Amino acid sequence: MALTYSPISSDWPCQVKNPDSYDWERSAAKWLRELVPARYASYPALIRHPVLLARHAQIQVEHEVRVARTALRTARAELPALGLSESVIEHTIKMYAAEVAQLQYIARSIRAVSQALADGAAARSH
Structure with a gap:
């Protein structure tokens, strides 16, 4: 069963065009390059x-x-030893929690784009 993708999906990144759009793979590659360290984004195989x-x-x-x-x-166990105040520690904990949630969303978005790229490559090889 083929999956369909929509930029309206909560996992599809808004920076990437819909897979039915012209040149959508270019927008996907551009977005993906922003997620990896710059040195990787320039490797010919990845390009x-x-x-x-x-x-x-x-x-x-x-x-x-x-x-x-x-x-x-x-954080709660190790940051006090660095001499940080309780308010800084609490702020840091909230920051890490928000970052985990954001990274999990990005991971789901990458999976959606990756699947669409793989489906497109498979369709072209047939």
Whole structure:
């Protein structure tokens, strides 16, 4: 069963054109390049194959989620030793929690774009 994608979907990034649109893969690649460290965005294989870029972006964001979760989980125990006030610690905990939520949303968006890219590549190879 083929999946359909819509920019109206809560997981589809607004920066990426609808897969039915002209040149949508270019908008997907541009968005994905913004999610990876700049040195990766310039590798020829990732430039030529957006599906590889999507894979790398997914791995990158999954690691960022783990880092943010670790920072959140350890903040209350470790930050007081750095001499930070309770209000700074509370603000930092809220910041990490918001970052985890944002990164999870980005990960879902990457999965949606990645699937659309893979579906497009499979359709072209038949």
